[in-house]
Amino acid sequence: MARLPQVGGCMCGALRYEVSAPPLMIYNCHCTNCQKIGGTAFNTSVIVTEASLRFTRGEPARVEWAADSGSTRCGLFCGKCGSRIVNGGKPSTGVYSLRAGTLDDTSWVQPVGDTYTRSAQPWVRFMEGGLRAETLPEDFGVFIAAYRAQGRF
Numbered sequence: 001m002a003r004l005p006q007v008g009g010c011m012c013g014a015l016r017y018e019v020s021a022p023p024l025m026i027y028n029c030h031c032t033n034c035q036k037i038g039g040t041a042f043n044t045s046v047i048v049t050e051a052s053l054r055f056t057r058g059e060p061a062r063v064e065w066a067a068d069s070g071s072t073r074c075g076l077f078c079g080k081c082g083s084r085i086v087n088g089g090k091p092s093t094g095v096y097s098l099r100a101g102t103l104d105d106t107s108w109v110q111p112v113g114d115t116y117t118r119s120a121q122p123w124v125r126f127m128e129g130g131l132r133a134e135t136l137p138e139d140f141g142v143f144i145a146a147y148r149a150q151g152r153f
């Protein structure tokens with residue numbers, strides 16, 4: 001069982017955060033935004049509520065952009081070392097995508113599947129038996145239920 005709060009931070013230590021509630025779900029996202037932001041093939045997204053994420057040291061730098069849907073997205077990162085903590089947040093819904101690798105303890109992190117498989121790198125192997133969505137899942141409820149079923153918290 002994983003404990004709360006879960007803590008993490010940036011590479012240089014200027015930013016520290018804690019997550020006080022279980023994530024809603026975790027999945028590997030292969031969208032082109034995640035590829036650009038991370039400079040790699042995919043991001044392991046830990047979806048948390050904005051209310052459960054609190055910075056305990058430092059103030060994150062913020063970048064904002066307009067998604068295709070027209071809603072505002074935001075990213076949070078360390079202004080000193082550049083580590084991205086929140087890949088994309090949707091302030092309108094209060095849901096943030098935390099980058100799994102910034103957690104101190106990643107032993108409990110188990111994605112339920114892969115999203116945006118249509119833009120995945122051709123050499124990537126999707127999770128065996130995992131959920132898959134070509135873009136965003138039609139029904140996030142299935143992803144949320146699969147995550148709850150892991151019983152990590």
Ligand SMILES: [Zn+2]
Nearest residue numbers: 010012078081
């Ligand atoms: Zn830093």
Ligand SMILES: [Zn+2]
Nearest residue numbers: 029030031034
């Ligand atoms: Zn993505």
